[in-house]
Amino acid sequence: xxxxxxxxxxxxxxxAGAVNLLIQxxxxxxxxxxxxxxxxxxxxxxxxxAEFVAAVQVIVYAGAIMVLFVxxxxxxxxxxxxxxxxxxxxxxxGIPGMLVGSILVAWALLRYSGTGSVxxxxxxxxxxxxxxxxxxxxxxxxxxxxxxxLIAIMGAVVLASREETAxxxxxxxx
Amino acid sequence: MVPLPYYLVLSGILFACGVTGFLxxxxxxxxxxxxxxxxxxxNLSFVAFAAHWHALSGQVFVFFVMVVAAAEAAVGLAxxxxxxxxxxxxxxxxxxxxxx
Numbered sequence: 001x002x003x004x005x006x007x008x009x010x011x012x013x014x015x016a017g018a019v020n021l022l023i024q025x026x027x028x029x030x031x032x033x034x035x036x037x038x039x040x041x042x043x044x045x046x047x048x049x050a051e052f053v054a055a056v057q058v059i060v061y062a063g064a065i066m067v068l069f070v071x072x073x074x075x076x077x078x079x080x081x082x083x084x085x086x087x088x089x090x091x092x093x094g095i096p097g098m099l100v101g102s103i104l105v106a107w108a109l110l111r112y113s114g115t116g117s118v119x120x121x122x123x124x125x126x127x128x129x130x131x132x133x134x135x136x137x138x139x140x141x142x143x144x145x146x147x148x149x150l151i152a153i154m155g156a157v158v159l160a161s162r163e164e165t166a167x168x169x170x171x172x173x174x
Numbered sequence: 175m176v177p178l179p180y181y182l183v184l185s186g187i188l189f190a191c192g193v194t195g196f197l198x199x200x201x202x203x204x205x206x207x208x209x210x211x212x213x214x215x216x217n218l219s220f221v222a223f224a225a226h227w228h229a230l231s232g233q234v235f236v237f238f239v240m241v242v243a244a245a246e247a248a249v250g251l252a253x254x255x256x257x258x259x260x261x262x263x264x265x266x267x268x269x270x271x272x273x274x
Contacts, residue, residue, distance in 0.1 A: 007176045011184045018191035018211060027203045034207050037188070041214055044184070047176065048225045053236050057217075060240055065210070065247050072251045073203055076258050081201035084267050102190055109179040109186070133234050145241045152245035159252035162259070 007047055010040040025080045027073045031066060038062040052127045181222035188215030202257070202264050206250050213243045 017037035021030045038061045045054035134142055188211055195208030217236045224232025254264070261269055 003176050007180065011180075014184065015187055015191075018188055021204075021207060021211065022191060022195050022198065027201050027207075030204050030207055034210065037211065038214065041218060044181070044218060045221050048181070048221050050221050050224070050233050050236075053221060053233050056237065056240065060244065061210075061214070065244055068247055068251055069203065069207060072254060076203075076255065076264065078201065078203060078264050081199070081204065082265065084200060086198065098190065098194070102186065105186055106183045109182050129230060130233060133230050134237070137231070138234050141238060145238055148245055149241060152248050156248040156252040159249065160255050 003047060007044065010043045010047075013037075013040040014044070025083075027078045027081070028070065031069050031073060034069075035062050035066050038066070052130055178222055178226045182219055185215045185219040185222070188212075188218065191215075200265050200267060202254055202266050202269070203251075205266065206247065206254070210243060210247070213239055 014037050017033040017040065020033040021037070024030045024033065038057060042054040042057040042062070045051075045057060192208045192210075192212030192215060195211065196205055199205050199208060217239055220232045220236050220239070224230060257269055258264060263269065
């Protein structure tokens with residue numbers, strides 16, 4: 001009962017944050033509501049017994065990645081976005097279609113996916129068990145992701161660095 | 175005890191919010207945040223299935239998704255900075271040419 005209550009409370013915070021991300025017009029407000037979503041998702045992970053995933057969610061996602069987002073928003077001094085009117089057909093067909101589709105999916109999930117339930121501590125996910133799995137079974141994917149991260153870092157540095165020689169030439173053309 | 179479908183429905187709601195934000199938002203940074211929202215919805219269903227099937231590999235996959243999300247955020251934000259430097263706008267409607 002307590003689990004269901006906690007799930008409902010933090011799930012509601014999650015959905016409210018996600019909807020607020022859509023409603024807000026200033027990117028910094030969207031970023032803050034995304035942080036609320038990520039933090040309440042960490043609580044959901046804790047409820048599922050995934051302690052290490054919850055910790056990593058807070059440290060990496062809500063910490064590092066969102067700092068990157070907020071830093072970029074402030075660096076570029078992003079203001080309120082201006083809305084452009086969408087097509088009327090998309091609004092008239094899209095919103096009812098999305099509602100019907102999501103209700104169908106939710107109904108099918110609740111009806112057909114069995115009565116399996118998840119309880120706290122059903123699956124202990126301590127760091128040493130995950131490390132065993134990560135460094136034995138998933139060693140090759142782990143190494144490949146480290147290469148991916150390295151390439152991403154180099155790409156980010158190359159993209160964000162200012163080219164001093166190419167810039168005056170581009171100004172002359174424009 | 176929380177039934178597994180509840181987690182799946184929550185994850186689906188988060189993913190749908192992400193898709194909607196990706197389609198209706200005009201600020202390129204907010205579009206990126208919508209992508210993060212979608213990835214988080216997927217992560218929630220990964221962890222829920224890991225708990226349901228008593229298989230820890232679902233949790234390991236969450237780490238891989240997080241790594242991909244971090245790499246995507248780093249490269250994407252660098253691209254945004256590069257676009258802003260040449261176009262001086264963040265509105266995706268005004269970034270409609272591949273040419274500089």
